[in-house]
Amino acid sequence: MMSDPKxxxxxxxxxxxxxxxxxxxxxxxxxxxxxxxxxxxxxxxWLSVSPRGLxxxxxxxxxxxxxxxxxxxxxxxxxxxxxxxxxxxxxxxxERIWADHIAKKIVPPFYAMLLKKETELQENAKxxxxxxxxxxxxAMDPTGPYFAGSQVGLVDIMLAPFAIxxxxxxxxxxxxxxxxxxxxxxxxxxxxxxxxxxDSTVKTSASDEEYIGIYKRYTxxxxxxxxxxxxxxxxxxx
Amino acid sequence: xxxxxxxxxxxxxxxxxxxxxISLLEKGVEFDYHETDPYEKSPxxxxxxxxxxxxxxxxxxxxxxxxxxxxxxxxxxxxxxxxxxPEDPYDRAYVRMWTDHVNKKIIPHIFxxxxxxxxxxxxxxxxxxxxxxxxxxxxMRDGGPYFLGQNFSxxxxxxxxxxxxxxxxxxxxxxxVPNEAKFVKFHDWIQTIVARKSWQTVLPPREQVLEDWxxxxxxxxxxxxxxxxKQGKTP
Numbered sequence: 001m002m003s004d005p006k007x008x009x010x011x012x013x014x015x016x017x018x019x020x021x022x023x024x025x026x027x028x029x030x031x032x033x034x035x036x037x038x039x040x041x042x043x044x045x046w047l048s049v050s051p052r053g054l055x056x057x058x059x060x061x062x063x064x065x066x067x068x069x070x071x072x073x074x075x076x077x078x079x080x081x082x083x084x085x086x087x088x089x090x091x092x093x094x095e096r097i098w099a100d101h102i103a104k105k106i107v108p109p110f111y112a113m114l115l116k117k118e119t120e121l122q123e124n125a126k127x128x129x130x131x132x133x134x135x136x137x138x139a140m141d142p143t144g145p146y147f148a149g150s151q152v153g154l155v156d157i158m159l160a161p162f163a164i165x166x167x168x169x170x171x172x173x174x175x176x177x178x179x180x181x182x183x184x185x186x187x188x189x190x191x192x193x194x195x196x197x198x199d200s201t202v203k204t205s206a207s208d209e210e211y212i213g214i215y216k217r218y219t220x221x222x223x224x225x226x227x228x229x230x231x232x233x234x235x236x237x238x
Numbered sequence: 239x240x241x242x243x244x245x246x247x248x249x250x251x252x253x254x255x256x257x258x259x260i261s262l263l264e265k266g267v268e269f270d271y272h273e274t275d276p277y278e279k280s281p282x283x284x285x286x287x288x289x290x291x292x293x294x295x296x297x298x299x300x301x302x303x304x305x306x307x308x309x310x311x312x313x314x315x316x317x318x319x320x321x322x323x324p325e326d327p328y329d330r331a332y333v334r335m336w337t338d339h340v341n342k343k344i345i346p347h348i349f350x351x352x353x354x355x356x357x358x359x360x361x362x363x364x365x366x367x368x369x370x371x372x373x374x375x376x377x378m379r380d381g382g383p384y385f386l387g388q389n390f391s392x393x394x395x396x397x398x399x400x401x402x403x404x405x406x407x408x409x410x411x412x413x414x415v416p417n418e419a420k421f422v423k424f425h426d427w428i429q430t431i432v433a434r435k436s437w438q439t440v441l442p443p444r445e446q447v448l449e450d451w452x453x454x455x456x457x458x459x460x461x462x463x464x465x466x467x468k469q470g471k472t473p
Contacts, residue, residue, distance in 0.1 A: 065331045067338055077327035089314035093302045100304055101289075235470035236346060 007060040008033040010049060014214045015039075016161035018056035019204050020068040023157050024075050026200040028082055040224060054226070054238065069099055072154060085154055095154040098139055098147065102158045105132040108237060110162055113173050114218040115231045126175050133177065137188040144187065145194035152198065160195045161204075168211055172219045244297040244315075245270040247286055251450040253399040256440045258293035258308040260395055263436035265316045277461055306337055309392045322392040329386070333393045336377055336385065340396040344370035348400055349467035351411045355457045364413050371397075371415060375423045382423075383430040398431040406447050410455040 009025060009032050011018035025032050037046060042053045049064055050057040058065045058074065065074045076084040085092050106129065113125035136159075140147050147155040169175035177185050177192075195201055217223045226238040246262060246269050248255030262269050276283070276292035287294035287303050294303040295311065302311045313322035323330045347370060350363035374385075374397060381387035385394050401424075407413035415421050431437060442450075453459035454467070 060328070063328055065328070065335070067335060070331055070334045070338065073334065074327055074331040077330060089311055090298070090300050090302070092314060093307055093311040094300075096307045096310065097302070097304060100307065233470075236342070238342070 005061060006031050006033050007058050008035060010035050010037050010055055010057040010059070012037060012039055012055045013206055014211070015055050016165060017054075017068045019161035020157050021056040021058060021071045021075070022204040023160060023200045024072045024084060026203060027084065027152060027157070028075060028079050030075065030079055052238070069096075069103075069154070069158065072157060084152070084157065086148070091148070095148065098136060098155045099158045101132070101136060101139075102155070102162070103237075106136065106159070107162060108231070110165070110169070111218070111227055111231045111237075113169055113175060114215060115221070115223065115228055117221060122173055126173065129169075129175065130177070133188060134184055137185060137191075140187055140191060142187070145190050147191065152195075152200075156191075156195055160198075160201055163192055164196060164201060164205055165211060165215075167208065168215045171212055172215070242298060243268055243270065244295050245272055246293060246295055247272045247274040248293040249274055249276060250442060251447070252292065253403065254305040255293040256399040257305040257395050258295060258312070259440050260399065260436040261309050261312040261322060261392075263439055264320055264322070264390075264395075264434075265312060265318060267312070267316050306341065306392075306396070309337075309395060313392070320390050322390075322395070324386065324389060324391065332377075333386065333391050336374060336393045337396040339370065339374060339377075340393070340400075344374065344397065345400060346467070346470050348407060349454075349463070350470060351407060351413055352451060352454045353457070353459070353464055353467040360411055364411065367413070368415065371424060372420055375421065375427075378423060378427070383427060385427075394427075394431055398428065398437070401428045402432045402437060402441055403447050404428075405444065406451050409448055410451065 007025075007030065009021065011022060011034065013036055022034075037055060039046075039050075039053060039055045047053055049059060050066060051064070052066060054066065056066065056068055056071055058071045060074075060078070065071050072084060085095055109125040109129040109132065113122055113129065116122050116125060141149040143149065146152050147159075166175070166177065177188060179189060180186065183189070218228060230237050244262070244267065246258060248259055248271070250273060259271075274283070274292050274294075276287075276290060279290060284290055286296060287301055289303060291303045293305055293308055294301055295308055297315065302308055309322055323333050344367055347363045347367035351360050351367060354360050354363060378385050379387040384390045385397075404413065404415065415424050417425065432441070441447075454464055
């Protein structure tokens, strides 16, 4: 059998969207080439690899796949061992529904909390974040520790990079998910402990100091990313 | 006992709803149609669709919502032809990427050109929509008439539902996909798409579509859709 060439993973070390794909590659045990890029430098070479100029991009057999959830589903289908998505259609739809919830309801308040200058708007973002995290928590398998049960899946991978950055929200905005066994977030906290110590999370995360440093530009309003621009304008994230 | 026959909860006028409706029709699945007003927000509605979104499919006691997720669910629950996504993993990713493109780079501007009330904003939305459509056409594979070439897919449904009511955007905002070379493929494609039996089944009469969009065009619609569309976000 002819062996397929290694995929190339284009990423930026600080990017939580790209970290999702990195985690998926590690969970699958896939051999890949890692290339760190500066997505703010929209060179013609980069745009030919990544039409939207964004990370993450996975290039395999000469073809580009982009959008973190699409990359993860591609990885899952191209390399079927150690499945990330379950087999049954409804279980697959359920994972996609909650991945979509993360994209639309959890990621925006994460950035709004950092980017908005008015305290009232920051407080609104905190409230929204907690509300939406609670909705997600109630959708989790009761035992876990992962979202769907004992195996890591799509929703875990989509949420992990943002959850491990929550300490940044605490540092700059005093945001915290309530702790304690009696807290309605106790199931979320159980999930968080499990995902945080997972090998794929540890290997793909930078140091606390590095994250604190890189996110400063969001809080002092110098962030130039498409995400930052979208939040400032109040439009949908790219 | 939870039924094997699916129920589709949708609004007659919603192109997002048509995506799920067309998918079921294309598959030849027997289903119950429930006319729904997702803005009613009754407790009964939230029991059916936990986030209150339409379209929503109820099947075997479970709810599936989000039009794109509905399309993939329908393809996987009823894997008969026509397949809405192809077999090959890269081709599947291709269909997903370009469906995502339709959702992020075309649809918001279709809504935008209607809900924005100033000429400047409307013109910008029209141009952005055309740019998004041009990219979609560029990504179409040779061999036609569908997005993937010979094979019909979710990417056709994603744009083809909104594309079939572009007459409405022309009526209110003078929006037209030009006939020049770059866009010729669009016209061939949409003609083929709307001729499909499923499109003919779901498309309401022209006058009803125009009436439905009037409050949005005149700036008096108070729905969440209108508010979201003004911000460049669509559900």
